[in-house]
Amino acid sequence: MKPTSWNPDVDVAEWTGTQRPYDIIKEGTIAVVFVLIVVLTLSFLFGSPDDKPVTLKQWSNAAPIDFATTAFQELAGTSGVAQYGAPYNNVPGTGQKIGPVSLVNLMGVTIPINAAADFVLRPLGTQTSVPTVTASLATWQHASATQQQTWLTNYAKHLPTAIRDSVMVVTPNDAGPVPSLIGGLTTMAQSGALDNALLSNSTSYFSTNYTEPLLFLSDGTYFAGLASDKHLAGDQWGMMNETGSFPGQAWLWLYTFLYQVSPYSTSSNADALVWATMMLLSALVVFVPFIPGLRSIPRRVKLYRLIWRQHYRSEKH
Amino acid sequence: MTDPRIERQWTTRLRKRVEGTFPPEKVLPDTQPSYVASWIYVFGVLTLAALVMVIATGCALAIMGPTWWHVSGLGHYINSTHLWSVEVFFFAMVIHLWGKYFMAAWRGGRSMTWMTGAVTFLTSIGAAFTGYLSQTNFDSQWIATQAKDGINATGAGSVFNVLNLGQMLMWHIVLLPLVALGLTAVHVILVRKRGVVPPFADVPEGVVA
Amino acid sequence: MVHPERFAALFNLSHPGHFISWGVLQVSYGNAVVIVLMVVAFVAALLLPFPGHRDKGGR
Numbered sequence A: 001m002k003p004t005s006w007n008p009d010v011d012v013a014e015w016t017g018t019q020r021p022y023d024i025i026k027e028g029t030i031a032v033v034f035v036l037i038v039v040l041t042l043s044f045l046f047g048s049p050d051d052k053p054v055t056l057k058q059w060s061n062a063a064p065i066d067f068a069t070t071a072f073q074e075l076a077g078t079s080g081v082a083q084y085g086a087p088y089n090n091v092p093g094t095g096q097k098i099g100p101v102s103l104v105n106l107m108g109v110t111i112p113i114n115a116a117a118d119f120v121l122r123p124l125g126t127q128t129s130v131p132t133v134t135a136s137l138a139t140w141q142h143a144s145a146t147q148q149q150t151w152l153t154n155y156a157k158h159l160p161t162a163i164r165d166s167v168m169v170v171t172p173n174d175a176g177p178v179p180s181l182i183g184g185l186t187t188m189a190q191s192g193a194l195d196n197a198l199l200s201n202s203t204s205y206f207s208t209n210y211t212e213p214l215l216f217l218s219d220g221t222y223f224a225g226l227a228s229d230k231h232l233a234g235d236q237w238g239m240m241n242e243t244g245s246f247p248g249q250a251w252l253w254l255y256t257f258l259y260q261v262s263p264y265s266t267s268s269n270a271d272a273l274v275w276a277t278m279m280l281l282s283a284l285v286v287f288v289p290f291i292p293g294l295r296s297i298p299r300r301v302k303l304y305r306l307i308w309r310q311h312y313r314s315e316k317h
Numbered sequence B: 001m002t003d004p005r006i007e008r009q010w011t012t013r014l015r016k017r018v019e020g021t022f023p024p025e026k027v028l029p030d031t032q033p034s035y036v037a038s039w040i041y042v043f044g045v046l047t048l049a050a051l052v053m054v055i056a057t058g059c060a061l062a063i064m065g066p067t068w069w070h071v072s073g074l075g076h077y078i079n080s081t082h083l084w085s086v087e088v089f090f091f092a093m094v095i096h097l098w099g100k101y102f103m104a105a106w107r108g109g110r111s112m113t114w115m116t117g118a119v120t121f122l123t124s125i126g127a128a129f130t131g132y133l134s135q136t137n138f139d140s141q142w143i144a145t146q147a148k149d150g151i152n153a154t155g156a157g158s159v160f161n162v163l164n165l166g167q168m169l170m171w172h173i174v175l176l177p178l179v180a181l182g183l184t185a186v187h188v189i190l191v192r193k194r195g196v197v198p199p200f201a202d203v204p205e206g207v208v209a
Numbered sequence C: 001m002v003h004p005e006r007f008a009a010l011f012n013l014s015h016p017g018h019f020i021s022w023g024v025l026q027v028s029y030g031n032a033v034v035i036v037l038m039v040v041a042f043v044a045a046l047l048l049p050f051p052g053h054r055d056k057g058g059r
């Protein structure tokens, strides 16, 4: 090793000193048995959480008006998903950016969702045994786009607060088939049929893809309310948390923290910025051995003197 | 008599290389440099043991399929062992990371050991995350709908759809474990190859600092 | 058939959690316990003498 190119944070004089007996297999065995006992004990003491999933059936029965309002927003194209943009649909002006670059828009629409068609009209189309729904659906589909828009606008003027006989109760106004469509979808959801209809929208028979029911669910306020009660919301540091009193993903502390502070907390590009920051910080961790300054901290902090105190003590003799 | 044709064979050359780099006494050593005397060294092995436990309990869960644990008491207990293995795994891994940092254990040509470790840590976060998505309960529903915005913003959401249970389950039980195990294997082999990093020398001899 | 009760956990953590709030910081008791234990384990690993090797002098 050339003395001039020696860097104490990079180079090391290889050990030529004493060795002592070391039984690697015994050490490994003890570690496995130890961890096994710890895990079995913790599981016995604390178990694990398992809160039942929410269904559209549960939502529409517990909060029918929230459900119906969300269903209307899906039909009218004003819901969160309808206005999301890529990867679900094309909405001008969407797509988070890092500086001038919007990666999500570069990737484009790869999981196409048409909220009105996928969440409302197609599921209602499966309700062939309900004559009022079939008739309203036909009226809707044969109307011009302007006519549809007029109905939607009129309906939105006084959003209904009740449902009777599967039809939303609206203050007298001309909302055409909309009260019947929304009422019909709510009734369908209350029976549990919508959960299945949304699952099989994308494929036939088999499905392991919950994109549509989950997106629909996340557009209402019911689901977010349940999560907030469990302290899982984003502004409650929810990403680190687990349901109940269990420890969660504590290792996400920094990621979660960034969302709480500006500029992230106030930015419309928060997700993109947080992710960019985390990527950068992760790269710093990975490349520590090559980053001057960062790699010198351990030598300066001197915790190593504690770790190797026997070695340093014996050196003095 | 060595036959030059044999010497040139790929198989022969590979074997010689492996023998040279990994003599048995390096792979399964029976001594350790005398400076290796601190509890902090235990956390690498503990991480490894916890990883073994994570895999074992995950395999046990796999036997009866992804939703069995909701309806079986035994299944729920096995699920608990899987969860707690993961908590122990991260617990040990983070302390291992702190320890290696404060020993500057990348010195002396050990930077790949550090980097494979760090990438394993990031991979494990992904593996744990897809695990939460694969629970098929309220937690997985909520985490999926929350996480989609972050992942979509990176562009990755266009192919990595956190709302697609089947896809997430596959990543959780096949792809990410394979990557994590592969990286861990390289990591541990590198440690065996290089040996444990020596302490900072007080005043390195003949050095102009 | 196995009875679920037989595998029930000794302490039930499936009730609403408790949280520590401190400015923007919010952390659940569950996570806080884990983090504190990690720091304790790290410090203990540095301070506790490693058995089997004499802490004094060495050889």
Ligand code: HEM
Residues within 6 Å of the ligand: B040, B041, B042, B043, B044, B045, B047, B048, B051, B093, B096, B097, B100, B105, B106, B110, B113, B114, B115, B116, B117, B118, B119, B120, B121, B184, B187, B188, B191, B195, B196, B197
């Ligand atoms: C699956 C995760 C991991 C496993 C199973 C693992 C396992 C191990 C084991 C068994 C050792 C040798 C014993 C020891 O010195 O503790 C070791 C050494 C090491 N680990 Fe890890 N590790 C993991 C993650 C990490 C991480 C996240 C880092 C840091 C970013 C890291 C950095 C290192 C370094 C630098 C060494 C060399 C130590 C030396 O030469 O003194 N490892 N690891």
